[in-house]
Amino acid sequence: MDERREALEAGSRWKRWLVAGPPTAFLLAFFLVPAIIVVVASFREPGEFGGLVPLAAGAAAFSAEAYRFVLGDIVYAEIFAASFAVAAVTTVACVALAYPLAWLIARSPRRRRDLLVLLVILPFASNFLVRIYAWIMLLGPANLLYTPFAVIAGMVYVHLPFMVLPLYTNLEKHDPALLEAAQDLGAGAWTRFWRVTFPLSLPGIWSGSALVFIPVLGMFAVPELLGGTGDVLIGNLIKEQFLDNRDWPLGSALSIGLTLAVLALAGLAAALSRRGLKGTGAVS
Amino acid sequence: MRRLLATLACALAGAAAAEDVLHLYNWNNYVSEETLARFEAACRCRVKQDYYSDNEEMLAKLEAGAEGYDLLVPTGNAVESLIRRGALRPVDKPLLANLGNLKPEYRDPWYDPGGKYSVPYATSITLIGYNREKLRELGLPTDTWALIFEPRYLERIKGKVTVLNSQRELLGAAMRYLGHSVQERDPARWAEAKAVILRAKPYWAAFSNSTYIKDLAIGNIWVAHGYSNDMFRAREDAKAAKRPFTIGFTTPKEGAVLAVDGFVLHKSGRRPDLAHRFIDFMLEGRNAADVSNLIGAGNPNAAAMPFVRPEIAAEPAIFPPAADLERLEMLRDFDPALRRTLSRLWTEIKVR
Amino acid sequence: MRRRAQWLLWGASLAVYAFLYVPLAVVVIFSFNDSLLNAEWVGFTLSWYRKLLADEEMLAAAGNSLAIAMLSSALATVLGAMAGIAMQRWRLPWLPLLVLTPVAMPEILLGVSLLLFFRQVLDLTLGFFSILAAHVTFSIGFVAVIVRARLAGMDEGLFEAARDLGATPWMTFRRVTFPLILPALVAGFLMSFTLSIDDFVITFFVAGVGVSTLPLQIYSMIKVAVTPEVNAVSTLLMALTLTMVLAATRLAPDILRRGR
Numbered sequence: 001m002d003e004r005r006e007a008l009e010a011g012s013r014w015k016r017w018l019v020a021g022p023p024t025a026f027l028l029a030f031f032l033v034p035a036i037i038v039v040v041a042s043f044r045e046p047g048e049f050g051g052l053v054p055l056a057a058g059a060a061a062f063s064a065e066a067y068r069f070v071l072g073d074i075v076y077a078e079i080f081a082a083s084f085a086v087a088a089v090t091t092v093a094c095v096a097l098a099y100p101l102a103w104l105i106a107r108s109p110r111r112r113r114d115l116l117v118l119l120v121i122l123p124f125a126s127n128f129l130v131r132i133y134a135w136i137m138l139l140g141p142a143n144l145l146y147t148p149f150a151v152i153a154g155m156v157y158v159h160l161p162f163m164v165l166p167l168y169t170n171l172e173k174h175d176p177a178l179l180e181a182a183q184d185l186g187a188g189a190w191t192r193f194w195r196v197t198f199p200l201s202l203p204g205i206w207s208g209s210a211l212v213f214i215p216v217l218g219m220f221a222v223p224e225l226l227g228g229t230g231d232v233l234i235g236n237l238i239k240e241q242f243l244d245n246r247d248w249p250l251g252s253a254l255s256i257g258l259t260l261a262v263l264a265l266a267g268l269a270a271a272l273s274r275r276g277l278k279g280t281g282a283v284s
Numbered sequence: 285m286r287r288l289l290a291t292l293a294c295a296l297a298g299a300a301a302a303e304d305v306l307h308l309y310n311w312n313n314y315v316s317e318e319t320l321a322r323f324e325a326a327c328r329c330r331v332k333q334d335y336y337s338d339n340e341e342m343l344a345k346l347e348a349g350a351e352g353y354d355l356l357v358p359t360g361n362a363v364e365s366l367i368r369r370g371a372l373r374p375v376d377k378p379l380l381a382n383l384g385n386l387k388p389e390y391r392d393p394w395y396d397p398g399g400k401y402s403v404p405y406a407t408s409i410t411l412i413g414y415n416r417e418k419l420r421e422l423g424l425p426t427d428t429w430a431l432i433f434e435p436r437y438l439e440r441i442k443g444k445v446t447v448l449n450s451q452r453e454l455l456g457a458a459m460r461y462l463g464h465s466v467q468e469r470d471p472a473r474w475a476e477a478k479a480v481i482l483r484a485k486p487y488w489a490a491f492s493n494s495t496y497i498k499d500l501a502i503g504n505i506w507v508a509h510g511y512s513n514d515m516f517r518a519r520e521d522a523k524a525a526k527r528p529f530t531i532g533f534t535t536p537k538e539g540a541v542l543a544v545d546g547f548v549l550h551k552s553g554r555r556p557d558l559a560h561r562f563i564d565f566m567l568e569g570r571n572a573a574d575v576s577n578l579i580g581a582g583n584p585n586a587a588a589m590p591f592v593r594p595e596i597a598a599e600p601a602i603f604p605p606a607a608d609l610e611r612l613e614m615l616r617d618f619d620p621a622l623r624r625t626l627s628r629l630w631t632e633i634k635v636r
Numbered sequence: 637m638r639r640r641a642q643w644l645l646w647g648a649s650l651a652v653y654a655f656l657y658v659p660l661a662v663v664v665i666f667s668f669n670d671s672l673l674n675a676e677w678v679g680f681t682l683s684w685y686r687k688l689l690a691d692e693e694m695l696a697a698a699g700n701s702l703a704i705a706m707l708s709s710a711l712a713t714v715l716g717a718m719a720g721i722a723m724q725r726w727r728l729p730w731l732p733l734l735v736l737t738p739v740a741m742p743e744i745l746l747g748v749s750l751l752l753f754f755r756q757v758l759d760l761t762l763g764f765f766s767i768l769a770a771h772v773t774f775s776i777g778f779v780a781v782i783v784r785a786r787l788a789g790m791d792e793g794l795f796e797a798a799r800d801l802g803a804t805p806w807m808t809f810r811r812v813t814f815p816l817i818l819p820a821l822v823a824g825f826l827m828s829f830t831l832s833i834d835d836f837v838i839t840f841f842v843a844g845v846g847v848s849t850l851p852l853q854i855y856s857m858i859k860v861a862v863t864p865e866v867n868a869v870s871t872l873l874m875a876l877t878l879t880m881v882l883a884a885t886r887l888a889p890d891i892l893r894r895g896r
Contacts, residue, residue, distance in 0.1 A: 016728070019718050020722035022714075023715040023735065027738070030753070030773045031734070031746075033753060034749035034752060037756060097652050097655065100649045100652060101648075101653070118885060119653065120656070122878060125877040126660055127874070127877070128836060129870075130663060131660070134660055135659055136858070137659075137663065137666065140675075141675070160652075217742055221837065235744050242751060255745055255748050255749075258742065258744075259741070262741060266740055
């Protein structure tokens with residue numbers, strides 16, 4: 001029996017590499033290595049015509065000037081803060097708008113549920129630029145174009161389905177007996193919602209929030225097309241460095257900043273949703 | 285599987301037909317469709333255009349490895365930069381029979397001595413376009429940069445002004461407004477320009493390189509900092525849509541940036557022969573006139589003048605009179621150190 | 637649930653559905669507007685669709701979009717399936733991290749890193765292949781998640797039984813694993829296809845010039861030549877992705893229920 005298991009183990013090791021190898025190789029080449037390049041690029045000077053001093057120049061061309069520039073002025077921290085603020089407002093708005101929908105879907109009979117979910121996903125099937133363009137058409141005549149409101153509206157519109165789906169998946173699993181018990185104990189509708197449903201739905205809210213907050217942090221198309229002169233976010237800044245200003249080290253340094261912010265948030269979201277699940281053993 | 289083969293077949297067929305295609309990387313709306321169609325019929329080839337709305341954007345894309353363009357249409361300072369990089373093929377003058385049509389003052393430009401690499405095509409002035417009726421109603425001046433930089437004027441048009449999303453152009457306008465040259469080297473003066481811009485920024489609706497054309501024509505925006513030919517287009521569009529207002533554009537009295545855009549041949553282009561035919565075609569008087577009549581650009585071609593519509597030839601913002609020429613400057617690229625300083629200045633302007 | 641609360645819930649939900657659909661309806665309706673500036677409704681016309689179908693640049697971009705979507709989805713499905721199987725079968729701590737991080741990162745970071753990689757390291761001219769590689773990179777994670785979820789719901793006993801009956805690993809895959817994950821593969825393929833056709837941000841960074849895709853065309857049209865032609869191409873694109881999504885949900889209804 002042991003011999004057989006040993007043979008299986010040995011066999012399965014090269015099998016492991018055969019199956020896991022190709023995707024690993026591809027992602028190492030096209031995801032990990034590029035990520036390292038960004039770090040390297042942030043420590044260089046811009047080239048004479050833009051871009052970078054060639055990487056082959058080696059250690060001699062090391063320069064932390066881009067970081068000195070970013071860290072030396074409070075205004076870059078302010079842009080990061082503004083991006084966080086926009087992401088936070090968007091997330092809260094998405095929760096508010098998604099909740100009734102998610103609840104309705106979760107409480108509907110099986111057949112209708114699939115239809116309702118489909119109706120949520122369908123707008124998502126349109127191209128995201130089309131969705132922004134729709135708002136350009138609506139806000140232009142209303143004189144609301146190029147305002148912070150336009151930016152938030154656009155962000156919420158593009159990301160709402162990402163909040164509905166995890167939230168409804170979570171709400172679907174709630175045990176109706178809990179609410180009945182609360183009602184029997186004399187709790188009113190609002191109390192039942194706030195003390196029972198909402199806490200149980202927190203893991204869903206955290207998942208949805210991660211799916212909204214993180215992409216919004218990096219967006220540039222929405223502020224660029226819908227925003228005004230004061231609505232520059234970190235994504236716009238990064239895009240400008242690469243495609244307009246040709247200052248690649250500065251763009252790379254800003255990208256590293258954004259990456260660190262995202263990693264911190266992802267870690268936070270993971271920790272929170274794990275804690276949420278532990279604290280509410282009532283979720284099936 | 286079948287579909288895959290079909291797609292590959294199409295790609296291959298496309299590659300074969302690519303032989304007779306001229307790749308043109310151009311400003312938006314800089315060659316009219318009619319002119320292109322006439323050329324395509326004359327040479328029995330196809331023209332494929334890609335667009336940019338700013339020299340910086342074009343140079344950034346070339347830096348990022350864009351290849352295969354036969355012709356570019358950069359402004360003077362960008363031509364100089366491309367020559368310095370060794371990115372251009374010299375023009376083969378014997379192939380251009382109509383080269384003599386150019387006005388004498390354009391034949392030996394500072395950015396391309398002897399006209400070895402470029403053939404001027406159109407000129408434009410970066411100025412202010414405005415909704416005539418609205419500004420008359422508000423009692424605002426239309427011939428000064430103060431219109432977009434002074435809070436006392438901007439108050440009345442808050443949220444109805446756009447400016448160009450171009451480092452050199454916007455900083456240049458601020459410099460002219462302050463009475464300095466756009467080629468100023470003193471960093472303190474550039475800091476002044478930055479201050480003027482930041483003071484006015486809260487009143488501006490957006491930075492825009494091209495959406496202002498439509499916004500002006502519809503009436504969403506009343507004042508726009510932009511290119512003279514784009515303002516011409518906005519005027520024509522508003523007229524065609526029977527809007528209840530007209531679009532005017534004026535060169536500000538403090539001075540402005542003049543751009544001379546010309547055809548250059550990129551080294552990576554595969555059909556220099558077609559490129560030369562196209563340039564020669566565009567040098568013919570009748571075709572050269574199109575750029576003025578249909579696009580509203582100034583014209584460096586003497587043979588084109590008889591064909592240019594009189595009302596356009598008389599428009600001072602398109603064909604500036606001699607007096608104006610003194611106040612017009614052309615942009616020149618700076619050395620890397622100053623460029624870096626300005627680029628960081630521009631980033632600050634965007635974020636504050 | 638009490639009557640009033642019920643009405644409130646329905647009311648709020650309908651309001652949100654309206655929020656989702658009204659802007660898109662406006663885009664579709666105004667694609668038939670007989671006005672260049674498209675500021676207000678003038679009259680009905682199909683001319684924008686006619687213009688669209690004669691627009692060579694648009695057709696070229698559409699062709700590129702379809703070709704890239706087909707090829708990248710095929711490759712992503714194969715690589716993603718392998719990743720999904722590996723994640724389910726074996727304990728490889730780095731694999732989920734490597735596969736799922738591209739999905740979690742903001743797209744701009746992927747776009748920027750690939751731009752730097754292609755230009756500085758590979759000195760590759762940006763074009764068809766750079767876009768293709770980029771699309772595969774972000775799609776692998778989606779396929780892997782779908783395939784892993786499908787495998788997780790399956791009985792381990794099936795594989796053991798096949799082994800006990802003397803099947804080689806390849807036979808087990810061909811006769812047992814593959815048919816069982818086939819719906820997940822199809823759903824993954826359709827998902828990657830939709831993502832590829834729709835992608836804007838990453839494509840924007842790695843497309844260079846010369847090769848355009850539909851989203852890039854739409855973007856330059858929004859910025860420059862905003863005629864109702866934009867509405868027309870948007871409407872057609874919506875119809876295409878709608879068909880894809882409907883097909884995906886028909887073939888793999890689980891993905892709706894899993895939520896992600």
